[in-house]
Amino acid sequence: MNETEILALLQKFRQGFLSDEEKDKLDAWYLQKAANSKRNLNEYELEDSYHHLKSNLPLRQETKIISLWPRVAIAASVALLLGTGLFYFTKSEEKSVQVAAKPHEIAPGGNHGILTLSNGKQIVLDDISVKDTIAEEGEKQEVTITMNADGTISYVVNPSAATRNSDEHSFNTLSTPTGGQYNIVLADGTKVFLNAVSSIKYPTQFNGDERVVELEGEAYFEVAKNKEKPFIVKSDNQSIQVLGTKFNVHAYTNEAIVKTTLLEGSVAVTSKGNKALLKPGQQSNISDNSNKIAIREVDTEAAIAWKNGRFKFDNADLKSVMKQLERWYGIKVEYRGDVSDVRFNGGTFRNKNLSEVLKVLELSNIKFKVEGNTIIVYP
Structure with a gap:
């Protein structure tokens, strides 16, 4: 959206006449600009400011401030909205409003994973309700696999049962589907955060002179x-x-x-x-x-950013951005026209519905049409 459109929305915002769709557009603009403002908000402050704005619509403005709007740059207006004392929020009177039915929302992914044991048995991790021992590996049960309260998978080696050569070739694989992510702590204490459509193969215990794992997709390692x-x-x-x-x-x-x-x-x-x-x-x-x-x-x-629950784009090209959305939302993307020169900066949160993420991207003058689970992209 250009500055004229933003100012028009802010005027309606002040008067309390924004439609639900216009509120979403203004929220998306606000989130993008706040993420790139000079205030350098961290992800928690940004989330708080975002929800504070949404929960307190409509915004009213002192009369003496109105005349400043034509001279306020877009980025500067974000700082005002973030609380400089020039604005205040008031509850509006309840009004009967006819709301149009919202289109089908595409929800974000979550913690979903599949654990494949050395004997080929597969365990769907999001089906487990009891957070405790979920499996044991080795002839002498040298390794215990547990699920912690937060859903993280951990491998615990039993020193009294394990030997240097025992179960040397016993491997497990953790994989995530489209719209899935999962965390694991390996037998040596290494933490692995696995992104969507990814897999990691690893030994149930590290007995040799090296600790070797195999990765497909994306993972963050500590x-x-x-x-x-x-x-x-x-x-x-x-x-x-x-x-x-x-x-x-x-x-x-x-x-x-x-x-x-x-x-x-x-x-x-x-x-x-x-x-x-x-x-x-x-x-x-x-x-x-x-x-x-x-x-x-x-x-x-x-x-x-994906590990911390965000999408963050640093001069990212459109197709790489859309691949992230494909993996997280389980969508298919089609392109109508040349989008090779489109770049993105800024970002949003991964726990948002797809429609909210697309509104942020539309601020870069890209258009999207949603047809079921297919997103059509127009330059």
């Missing part, structure tokens, strides 16, 4: 430190070796670039005979059509 046993993540076209650190791996098979983003510590990325060391704040990019490992400085918060 690796338990062990100088004697390097932790290795194998994914499409690359291998990552660490001793103990925090990093994110984005390795979907339907995307051209494998991205490894380092937040803390150091990692060594190896691909096609080449090796690169990353520093915190750096990201390696590996593509199918190149033998080089490209290194660049990135916004690490954008790389792990």
Whole structure:
């Protein structure tokens, strides 16, 4: 939306005449601008301000402030709405309003996962109601698999039953469907946060000289430190070796670039005979059509926004943004026209219905048409 449209909505906002659709548009604009304001709100402050605005409509404004609107820039108006003392909220009188039926909403994903044991048995994790032991692995039950109160899967090794060579080739796989995510704590204490449409294969206990896991899709790792046993993540076209650190791996098979983003510590990325060391704040990019490992400085918060319950776009191209929505909302996307030059900054929350996320994206002059679970994109 342009500035003229925003000012028109704010005028109706002040008078209390906004329709539900117009309120949603104004909320979307507010959320995007607040996320990029100079106030640098964190995700909790942004969420609070968003809900505060929604729960207190309509907004009234002192008469002496009205004349300022034509001279107030869009970004500056966000600061006013965030509470500088120039505005106040009042409850409006209840009115009988005929509300049109809302279209079918596409809900966000949640905690959904499937655990495949070494014997091939599959456990649907979101079907488990009791948070306790869910399985045991090994002939002597060397490893106990539990579900914590928050739904996280943990592996606990029984020292009295485990030996260095026992169950050396026993592997489990945790996978997430479209619209799913799940967290796991491996036997060495490493925490893994698995994004949608992803899987990780790992040993039930790390008995050798290395701790090796295999990843498809995206995961964030907080690796338990062990100088004697390097932790290795194998994914499409690359291998990552660490001793103990925090990093994110984005390795979907339907995307051209494998991205490894380092937040803390150091990692060594190896691909096609080449090796690169990353520093915190750096990201390696590996593509199918190149033998080089490209290194660049990135916004690490954008790389792990999904783990923190947000979509955050840092000059992201439209198609990569829509792939995120496909995996999280279980939709299909079709393009009508050239959208190759469309980029996005800002973001919103992953717990919102798809319609609210699309309203944020529409602020960049992209149009969407929803037909069932298919989203048609127009430049």
